[in-house]
Amino acid sequence: MTDTSSHPADTPLYPIREVSRLTGVNSVTLRAWERRYGLIRPQRTPKGHRLYAREDIERVERILQWLNRGVPVSQVKDLLDQPEAASAPEPASDDWQSQRRQLTAAVETLDLGRLETLFNQSLALYPVSTCLAELWQPAVRELEEHWDDQLGAHLQRLSLEAFLRTRIGTRLYHANQVSLGPTLLVTPLPEDPGPLWLLLAALAASDAGYRVQLFDGPLPFAELPLAVERLKASALLLASGRAERADLIRRQLPRLAEQLEVPLALCGPVARIRESELSDSGVALLGDDLPQAVARLRPLLRDG
Structure with missing residues (x-):
């Protein structure tokens, strides 16, 4: 993992907005990966601004590769330094299934607090495209199937909308x-x-x-x-x-x-x-x- 002593003085460093542009990962997510999971550790300026080396950007790209294979962000750290042949852990798909179950249950019970937590958590920890593909699209499809003949369906739909x-x-x-x-x-x-x-x-x-x-x-x-x-x-x-x-x-x-x-x-x-x-x-x-x-x-x- 990157630290302030691991790069020569002439190593190019990038601000967080540039890393976000290069990788497609928004700055909120990059900060969450650093603070919550220690997945990246950028350098800091004297004023506390983050600076990322090319190795950090490559690490972000490897994180994305694991996430796109269905690995929960909480399990990525243990995989990053393993050989490339390492396979995704089996429980990975269950993490998204669990989140989908929680999301549909929150909508069906009108638990807006839980819905808020799931929305913010998913978009803070994962790229938007991953959240849509693994969580929101499947959950909406499942809900719409149930809404055709379910009491309270109109209320649930309007609340989610x-x-x-x-x-x-x-x-x-x-x-x-x-x-x-x-x-x-x-x-x-x-x-x-x-x-x-x-x-x-x-x-x-x-x-x-x-x-x-x-x-x-x-x-x-x-x-x-x-x-x-x-x-x-x-x-x-x-x-x-x-x-x-x-x-x-x-x-x-x-x-x-x-x-x-x-x-x-x-x-x-x-x-x-x-x-x-x-x-x-x-x-x-x-x-x-x-x-x-x-x-x-x-x-x-x-x-x-």
Whole structure:
């Protein structure tokens, strides 16, 4: 592990904002890895600012590799100095399963305090893409399956939507203040019962560096070209957790794609459900894995 005596005086050192840019791990997470788990130990300036050597950055990349293999952050430290052939410990997947169970239970019992803890803890310790793939997307899918025939389902949905709208909205606001990336207009399709998939898509897009302009209610299709123009959006991203009407999918979306001068993309379960009907249209189908969907969008942009 890195300490202040392990680097020659002429070793290049990087501030935390640059390490965050290079690795994609936000500064809050980097600090949590250091304070809670001792995974990295950067040098400090006389004023206490963190400085990272190239070895620290490589260590962060190795941490990400273990996390992406499903290893809980609490088990990563013991693996970092082992040979590369070391395999992920068997209990790793159980950690995410446990978190998903806690998350769905918190929503079903309206335990907002527990929900707050899980949200903050997951995003502090893991990259956003990992949190979405391993925790939030699977939990929302499971909840939506139960909500079809469960007493109190509407209350649970609205409570979760209100919670995520506030937390993700705050993150978007602060991220937009410093983002230099392209503007992405994100809005739902009309039959989506609520903005859960939309909010998670917006979080994934913001994490990928976009300036996200989010409308959590559907806009009339006739006004979407105007919204794209006035907001100077580089792309329009539509999301839905439902299949949506056949006429909207087969006629209105392809027509809208022809009217826009920027890419029109579709994500969430609707993109998977309606894939065969839109495969030959001008609508970009990004799938329902949201971090992957946002990654697929970038090459479609004119400046991508």
